[in-house]
Amino acid sequence: MKKILLRADDLGYSEAVNYGIEKSVKEGLISSLGVMVNMPATQHGVDLIKDCPLALGVHTNICAGKPLTTPELIPSLVDENGNFKSSKQFRAAKEDFVVFEEVVLEIEAQYQKFLALFGRQPDYFEGHAVASSNFFKGLETVAEKHGLKYSGFSTGGAPLTIGNSLVQFNMESMAPHYEPFDMLKRMVAKADDHVVQLAVFHPGYLDDDILTHSSLTIPRTQEVAMLTNPDVKQWLRNQDVELIDYRDL
Numbered sequence: 001m002k003k004i005l006l007r008a009d010d011l012g013y014s015e016a017v018n019y020g021i022e023k024s025v026k027e028g029l030i031s032s033l034g035v036m037v038n039m040p041a042t043q044h045g046v047d048l049i050k051d052c053p054l055a056l057g058v059h060t061n062i063c064a065g066k067p068l069t070t071p072e073l074i075p076s077l078v079d080e081n082g083n084f085k086s087s088k089q090f091r092a093a094k095e096d097f098v099v100f101e102e103v104v105l106e107i108e109a110q111y112q113k114f115l116a117l118f119g120r121q122p123d124y125f126e127g128h129a130v131a132s133s134n135f136f137k138g139l140e141t142v143a144e145k146h147g148l149k150y151s152g153f154s155t156g157g158a159p160l161t162i163g164n165s166l167v168q169f170n171m172e173s174m175a176p177h178y179e180p181f182d183m184l185k186r187m188v189a190k191a192d193d194h195v196v197q198l199a200v201f202h203p204g205y206l207d208d209d210i211l212t213h214s215s216l217t218i219p220r221t222q223e224v225a226m227l228t229n230p231d232v233k234q235w236l237r238n239q240d241v242e243l244i245d246y247r248d249l
Helices: 015-026 042-049 087-092 100-118 133-146 180-190 208-213 218-227 230-238
Strands: 002-011 032-035 055-060 124-127 160-162 165-170 195-201 241-244
Touching (some): 002 015, 002 055, 015 042, 015 218, 032 042, 032 124, 042 100, 055 100, 100 133, 165 180, 180 195, 180 218, 180 230
Parallel strands (some): 002 032, 002 241, 055 124, 165 195
């Protein structure tokens, strides 16, 4: 049986994003969800979905909001106001400015915050929107320390091993003329019995917080619409695929 995993990221990014994710979970196809634990809207998001039978992950974030670690201990990650450096600053950097020992402190703090929020281990562990080899190494280090299921970053479309499964990533939300249902159809078409096809979505509605802090806007609303569309759900039921979550990997 072909296996498909549909994941949503960014719970906690803003209240509007949280509402879009809630709809995508309760009325839609999302069964794996990554939580940004350091944001002002984190608790709001947790309260919306805490009773849902989801696979929950730490969507470790070092480029939005404030750190959970004292800023003086992690100078490579923060600006003069104690906020995380922006994803734009990461993209513009010529070399990796993240100090490994510092980022491990913050990754560990975010893992501990997840435990405090949910009272249980995360079902998976990964990172938000930053291309830094020291960040990736830090994520792997903390995941290994606590025996967590690390969901790494795929380069060039090659499948990764997550848990006991080979997994291929699909994410097109930053592409021009993005149509989420078209991506889903392509993903199902290439699915086979050996590799799990994973789609990474960022469903959400838009508010001032997201419009002023994220370059990903309209695709979030498109994804809510697609993930909750009864016709899409019926189409998926007609395909020879099994919908799974991170606990199945």
